[in-house]
Each structure stands twice: as C-alpha cells, then as structure tokens.
Amino acid sequence: MRYCILGTTRALRDDGTAVPLGGARLRALLTVLALRPGRTVPAGVLVDEVWDGDPPADAAGALQALVGRARRALGRSAVESVEGGYRLAAPPDAVDLHRFERLAGEGSRALEEGDAAHALALLEEALALWQGPALADLPDRAATASRWEARRLDARRAGLGALLALGRAGEALPELAVLCDAHPLDEPLQVLRITALRDAGRPAEALAAYEEVRTLLDDRLGTAPGPALRALHTELLHQEPATPPAPGSAHRPAPGRPPAVGAGLPPAAPAPAPPGNLRARLTSFVGRDSDIAALRDDLGRSRLVTLLGPGGAGKTRLSQETAEAAAEGWPDGVWLAELAPVDDPDSVPEAVLSALGARETVLRGAGAEELRATDRTGADPLVRLTEYCAPRRMLLLLDNCEHVIGAAAALADRLLAHCPQLTVLATSREPLGVPGEFVRPVDPLPDPMA
Structure with missing residues (x-):
C-alpha cells in the first residue's frame, strides 16, 4: 500500500488503484498517521489533530470507531494498536511526503557533487509527487504544511540550479519568473534568475533585474543585496561583449567560463531551439x-x-x-x-x-x-x-x-x-x-x- 498526503489524502494499492476513503475525518486520521509512518502516534495527539481541538464527548470511543473504519478500508494490519496509541504499518518510502524528502535530499547532494544531470532527474521525480497543497486534509495544517512547502521551494531552487548547470537557462527562465514574483525577497532565487538571463544571452535584462531587486530590498528591508547578488552584478558590469576572433587567433571564452573542448576554433553557430517551453518527460507514455x-x-x-x-x-x-x-x-x-x-x-x-x-x-x-x-x-x-x-x-x-x-x-x-x-x-x-x-x-x- 502507498499513501499520498501531498495533496488530497489517498491510499493506493500495489496495482495503483485507489482505496475509497469516505469522510473528512478518516482522511485526516490517515494524514496524521502517514506523517509518522512506523511510529506510534499517541491517542491524544490523534484526537487533537483529527478533531482540531474540539473533541467529541467520548473521544476514545470515537477514535476507536474511526480506526475501525480505516482498517476496514485499508486492511486490518494497516493500522496497528500499540500501548497508548496507534501507528501506520508502512515504511517511510511508502508515503509520498517522505519519499519526496529522500529524493530531494539525494538530488541536492548530487548537485553539490557536480552531477547536475542525476540531480535534475532526482529532483524532478521528487517534485512530481506533489498533487496539491501538502496535508490538504489536515484540519489545522498551517504550521506543519508551511515547513514542507518551504522544502518544496528548496527542491525547486535546486532543480533550477541543475538546469542552469546543464546549460538550459532558457528552460529555467519561465519558472524562475513565476517564483521570483511570488518570493521577491528570496535572494537565492533572484541569483538564479539573473544568472539565467545572463546565460541566455540577455545581459541588459539581467542588469535591469538586479536593479529591481536592489530597489526592492532597500524599500522593504532597508538592506543592500547580499554577497552573491553583488558578485553577480560585478561580473555583469565587467562582462566583455562577444567579438569574432581575429584571423589566425585563438577563440577566447567569456570571462568566468571554462574553455570549451576545441576552444581554439570559432564555435559553430548553434541550431535554433524550437519555440515553446515543454519539458522532456522522463517516463514512457502508453495507452493513449x-x-x-x-x-x-x-x-x-x-x-x-x-x-x-x-x-x-x-x-x-x-x-x-x-x-x-x-x-x-x-x-x-x-x-x-x-x-x-x-x-x-x-x-x-x-x-x-x-x-x-x-x-x-x-x-x-x-x-x-x-x-x-x-x-x-x-x-x-x-x-x-x-x-x-x-x-x-x-x-x-x-x-x-x-x-x-x-x-x-x-x-x-x-x-x-x-x-x-x-x-x-x-x-x-x-x-x-x-x-x-x-x-x-x-x-x-x-x-x-x-
């Protein structure tokens, strides 16, 4: 059995079919248990989170009845009774939230180690697990869900960084524009966006974007841009325009970039990229x-x-x-x-x-x-x-x-x-x-x- 709590709470059998989960409280119970797979959740915590601080008169009896409904839906062995509470009999990787955390962590580490292609594959697999707001069926989800939404943003940053490392700045720009609009004071995101504009051959727009961020930080926080943004700005100001190499001279790469293989030859004109922003899929597509x-x-x-x-x-x-x-x-x-x-x-x-x-x-x-x-x-x-x-x-x-x-x-x-x-x-x-x-x-x- 697999459990999904990144979006509407669902339980999926091994063949991928969904288990009917009728009732908001049953989904809330499963959400609380799936947050802590394989670990005991005290009965008091379950009552408090499922009934959102307003428990019924016979809270223990109501919880037992709800657990009984969960067992009838999922199988008796799915929810185990333990001293003082209950636990979901599942490994962490059977829950999409914990699988996301593992994949995102592995992807971030791969990026730090310089394997951008592997990092991108892991991070895209992790982000594909999200089907809506985290813990959507938890009555009081704000505090817990905000931490996971922040982790999702970290994974999106890392995935965009991997795209830039792979030389695919044009693909990263649309998502960076949306994220920077939503998080205008997030300096790491702004660094990625300005870097993407630079790498896409749009230095004037990169400088304009830096000035926009600098003004925003000053107006809202009374602070100057951090070291990463300032260093990027300095690089943009001193970036030399590309010029054709003189006859018989070696082609010189742009400042701050490693020379390409065969750098002694003028680069071949790149083939025009097809218009659009559809990303390549990582899995096959059948039956349609x-x-x-x-x-x-x-x-x-x-x-x-x-x-x-x-x-x-x-x-x-x-x-x-x-x-x-x-x-x-x-x-x-x-x-x-x-x-x-x-x-x-x-x-x-x-x-x-x-x-x-x-x-x-x-x-x-x-x-x-x-x-x-x-x-x-x-x-x-x-x-x-x-x-x-x-x-x-x-x-x-x-x-x-x-x-x-x-x-x-x-x-x-x-x-x-x-x-x-x-x-x-x-x-x-x-x-x-x-x-x-x-x-x-x-x-x-x-x-x-x-």
Whole structure:
C-alpha cells in the first residue's frame, strides 16, 4: 500500500488503484498517521489533530470507531494498536511526503557533487509527487504544511540550479519568473534568475533585474543585496561583449567560463531551439494513442479544447504529449502555463506572461518587440498578454484551470476574441464555459495499461 498526503489524502494499492476513503475525518486520521509512518502516534495527539481541538464527548470511543473504519478500508494490519496509541504499518518510502524528502535530499547532494544531470532527474521525480497543497486534509495544517512547502521551494531552487548547470537557462527562465514574483525577497532565487538571463544571452535584462531587486530590498528591508547578488552584478558590469576572433587567433571564452573542448576554433553557430517551453518527460507514455489522435482532430476544429476529468486521470500528460506531437502546426510555439501554483485569480495573466517568457516584453508596431524592465504600474498584464499573442500562431496550454476557473475562463475568452491565430488547450475538473469551447472527457487508464 502507498499513501499520498501531498495533496488530497489517498491510499493506493500495489496495482495503483485507489482505496475509497469516505469522510473528512478518516482522511485526516490517515494524514496524521502517514506523517509518522512506523511510529506510534499517541491517542491524544490523534484526537487533537483529527478533531482540531474540539473533541467529541467520548473521544476514545470515537477514535476507536474511526480506526475501525480505516482498517476496514485499508486492511486490518494497516493500522496497528500499540500501548497508548496507534501507528501506520508502512515504511517511510511508502508515503509520498517522505519519499519526496529522500529524493530531494539525494538530488541536492548530487548537485553539490557536480552531477547536475542525476540531480535534475532526482529532483524532478521528487517534485512530481506533489498533487496539491501538502496535508490538504489536515484540519489545522498551517504550521506543519508551511515547513514542507518551504522544502518544496528548496527542491525547486535546486532543480533550477541543475538546469542552469546543464546549460538550459532558457528552460529555467519561465519558472524562475513565476517564483521570483511570488518570493521577491528570496535572494537565492533572484541569483538564479539573473544568472539565467545572463546565460541566455540577455545581459541588459539581467542588469535591469538586479536593479529591481536592489530597489526592492532597500524599500522593504532597508538592506543592500547580499554577497552573491553583488558578485553577480560585478561580473555583469565587467562582462566583455562577444567579438569574432581575429584571423589566425585563438577563440577566447567569456570571462568566468571554462574553455570549451576545441576552444581554439570559432564555435559553430548553434541550431535554433524550437519555440515553446515543454519539458522532456522522463517516463514512457502508453495507452493513449487513440486519445491523442482524437485530440489532434479536436484542435483542428476548435480553438478552445478543454480536457475534463478528475484529478489523477492524466489530463496534463495527455495535453503535453498531444501538443508535442502536433507542434509543427504552430510555428510560434507550444507554451505551457501551469495555474496550480497561482493563488490569486488576478495574477493569472501575469503567470501566463511569465510562462511565455514575455513578462518584460511589450509589442510595438507591426511585429517589432521592445524589452523593458518590469513596471508594476505599467499596462495591465491582460492587455500586454493580448498584445503579445495577437500576431502569433501558437498553442497555449492552460493546465489545472479548476484552481482559478473564473479567471482562466475570462482570460481564454479575451485571448480567443483578440488573437485570431491562437489556440487554447485547457485541462480542468470543470468546463470553462467559454463560447466555442469543445470539452473532451478524460478517464483514468483502464487495467492492464494503468
């Protein structure tokens, strides 16, 4: 049996099927036990956390009855009675939260040891375990969940650092923009973002981002940037512009960078990267060939297609696999905007701008673009987003729309009305309700493919 508490509490059998867990208190009990797998949880602690400090008159009897329900659902041996309390008979790795902690720790250590590729694989596996807010079914979750959310942020930082170490700054920038908006005073994140801008060949934007952070730290905290930010700023100020090597001279690498193999030769012109921000998947994809074919037909007929289904049905993966397979149909790219991390509906346009790598881009004239530093008092993000998308033929994936359904629907309606070459593929647990929307239900994979 495996237990999931990074999101809605679930119990999964070895074959991956879910065990029905009816009732909020039963899920709360399992959450408390799964936080401490293999360890005794005193009865008093269980009562206090499950009933949120308001226990029933016969607390001991109510707890026994609840444990009985858990055993009927999970199997009698799943919850053991011990002196003074109960314990979940499971190793730590059977609980997603503890598996996340192990994988994230191994990934961070691999990054420190210089194995960025292995670190990235471990950290992506760890972060994929998150299916929603930590301990979502615990009545009083704030204090405990905040520690795990902070650990998740650490893992995301490390994963982005691994991407930069692998020379994939362009892939890291959209997520860094979102995280830096959410945590503007987090200096390690800002270091990563400015480094990514530098490594992506955008030094002017890197300097503008540094100045933005410096001003913010001074206004809010009355402090100057720390040593890491200052050192990065100095490097940017003294960075020499790239110049073609003189005839017969050796090619000199940029300051602060190790020379590449064959550095005596001018570097070959890099192949243009395909537009978009879809990341390579680490696992194979089976059992959805007919769904992909049908969805490609849907996208050829409708400019708004919504994949509708419950959590865990595979909507996100299906949307990405289909978009990647059909990417040639959108010359301006396939772009994924993840809406699950967005807490404020008003931030949805800004989050999509960041996903497009266009948060600091304003359209001027017929197709020309002019970069500027972020201006919080400037044009409305929805207006900027509309201007950016209007001349482009692109596919926009809006993932997990149910978290901000009203704002996602309003954004899709606005973009489709003003951007005639844009197509939107959404995933959601409920329809967006926008005129012209085509809804395709997605069911979980049947056995034996699951």
